[in-house]
Amino acid sequence: MSVHPPRLLFFGTYREEYARNQMTIEGLRRAGWQVIECHAKLWRSVEDRVQTASGGWLRPAFILRALNSYAQLIRNYYKAGDYDVLLVGYPGHFDVFLARWLAKLRRKPLAWDVLNSLYLITLERGIRQRSAFTVDMLRRIERRACRLPEMMFLDSQQFVDWFAETHEVDPSRFRLVSIGADDRIFQPLEAPVSLKDAMRVIYYGSYIPNHGVEYIVEAARLLEGTDNHSPVVFEMVGDGPERAKAEALARNYALTNVEFIDWLERDQLTQHIARSDLVLGAFGTTQQLLLTNNNKIYEGFAMRKAVVSARTPALPEVLRHGEHLYLCERGDPASLAEAIRKLQSDRELRLRLAENGYRVFCEHFSVAQIGKHTAAHLNELLPK
Numbered sequence: 001m002s003v004h005p006p007r008l009l010f011f012g013t014y015r016e017e018y019a020r021n022q023m024t025i026e027g028l029r030r031a032g033w034q035v036i037e038c039h040a041k042l043w044r045s046v047e048d049r050v051q052t053a054s055g056g057w058l059r060p061a062f063i064l065r066a067l068n069s070y071a072q073l074i075r076n077y078y079k080a081g082d083y084d085v086l087l088v089g090y091p092g093h094f095d096v097f098l099a100r101w102l103a104k105l106r107r108k109p110l111a112w113d114v115l116n117s118l119y120l121i122t123l124e125r126g127i128r129q130r131s132a133f134t135v136d137m138l139r140r141i142e143r144r145a146c147r148l149p150e151m152m153f154l155d156s157q158q159f160v161d162w163f164a165e166t167h168e169v170d171p172s173r174f175r176l177v178s179i180g181a182d183d184r185i186f187q188p189l190e191a192p193v194s195l196k197d198a199m200r201v202i203y204y205g206s207y208i209p210n211h212g213v214e215y216i217v218e219a220a221r222l223l224e225g226t227d228n229h230s231p232v233v234f235e236m237v238g239d240g241p242e243r244a245k246a247e248a249l250a251r252n253y254a255l256t257n258v259e260f261i262d263w264l265e266r267d268q269l270t271q272h273i274a275r276s277d278l279v280l281g282a283f284g285t286t287q288q289l290l291l292t293n294n295n296k297i298y299e300g301f302a303m304r305k306a307v308v309s310a311r312t313p314a315l316p317e318v319l320r321h322g323e324h325l326y327l328c329e330r331g332d333p334a335s336l337a338e339a340i341r342k343l344q345s346d347r348e349l350r351l352r353l354a355e356n357g358y359r360v361f362c363e364h365f366s367v368a369q370i371g372k373h374t375a376a377h378l379n380e381l382l383p384k
Contacts, residue, residue, distance in 0.1 A: 005032050005033055006378070007082065008378065009038050010025055010037050010038065011039075011073075012092045012095035013069055014039065014088075014089030014090055020090050020179065021113075022182060023181075024370065024371070026182075027368060027370040030368050030372075036081070036083065040073035041069065073095075074102075077102055082106075084382060086102070086108055087378070089113055091116070092113065093141060109382075110149045110150055114163070115153065117142060117159075119135065120288055124209050125209070143167040146163060147169060150173070151173060153374070153377070155177060155293050156291060156293060158290060158314045159291040175377040177370060178316060178370065179294075180298050180366065181298035181302040181361065181365060183361075186273075186303050187302060189271070190274070197230045198231045199233065201235070201340060202235045202276040202280065205237075205296060207241060210284040212310070213236070214249055215283045215333045216246070217249045217253075219340065224257045229341070231257060232344065234257060236260045236261065237263070238263055277343075277344075278343060279296060279303075281297045281325075282309060282310060283328070283330060283331065290314060294309065302366070304357070304358040305357070306326065306350045307325040307326070307353070308328060308343065309325060312330065326353060
């Protein structure tokens with residue numbers, strides 16, 4: 001008798017282009033699951049979600065857009081056919097309510113890739129000052145949402161503990177799945193021609209508070225024009241709420257070793273990473289950095305680059321300072337500058353970190369490994 005692969009419905013208004021969703025879908029397929037996407041577009045961009053969380057969800061235009069999106073999602077659901085498990089993609093804080101109802105009608109288990117806290121994000125973006133009602137409402141919605149699925153995914157035990165305490169949810173309902181990186185995109189490349197006698201350091205991202213971009217600029221100031229050392233050049237790629245502050249700081253110091261670059265297409269971004277000597281992670285002092293991990297760390301590993309990031313309790317235990325990456329203190333430009341200078345002066349250490357980081361990435365954090373871990377958890381929901 002033939003055994004059909006388990007069928008998963010990947011459901012929601014999730015961000016189709018977001019690495020976590022793409023990796024989960026591809027990883028589960030490699031792990032032997034049949035994945036059917038059931039999606040309807042609601043969010044136009046990251047800033048669209050932030051503006052909505054700031055009170056825009058009360059506007060008639062957004063309410064109409066949401067109604068149309070969820071009507072389309074329901075139509076797509078009934079076209080998708082039968083399944084074994086329904087998994088809500090990220091972000092799915094509102095989708096999970098509809099998903100619970102639909103899964104219950106078919107008596108199917110529900111899982112949710114929570115990944116992050118919308119409530120915590122709004123706190124760290126300062127939205128409470130603009131709309132305390134919205135932030136309090138989001139906390140209640142998130143608390144209720146956490147009670148609906150049989151299984152939820154986060155990337156660190158620290159975040160599980162935070163959800164359990166903040167929302168009074170049973171921590172045993174969470175499973176850990178690392179963020180990892182998409183090695184179909186981020187992989188070792190031959191480095192293009194770089195600057196002679198210069199150390200190239202790259203930050204790329206969305207300039208959110210937990211990245212601590214101001215500390216990167218301060219570290220660049222400490223490293224500019226240092227005697228008896230070759231130059232250290234910083235590339236700051238991307239855009240977001242803290243970019244204007246970082247640019248103003250660089251102008252105030254009249255820095256010549258920092259270049260700000262707008263968002264790049266993926267193939268351009270990987271070329272910039274390939275020609276860099278160091279990839280920077282996150283250095284902020286926000287609570288979110290204590291609870292979550294950063295894509296850039298794993299993407300640097302995947303490209304066989306040395307990575308510098310802040311020391312946080314959320315880092316996986318398998319990652320060790322001085323062996324897989326180089327750690328400095330959070331919110332401390334001098335500590336970051338010292339780490340960069342150490343790796344500039346010790347080429348053997350830099351190359352060893354790159355090799356060991358790539359090896360540990362292949363063993364634990366690739367698309368195939370993320371799919372394997374996710375599938376093992378979802379198998380718990382299948383009928384015995």
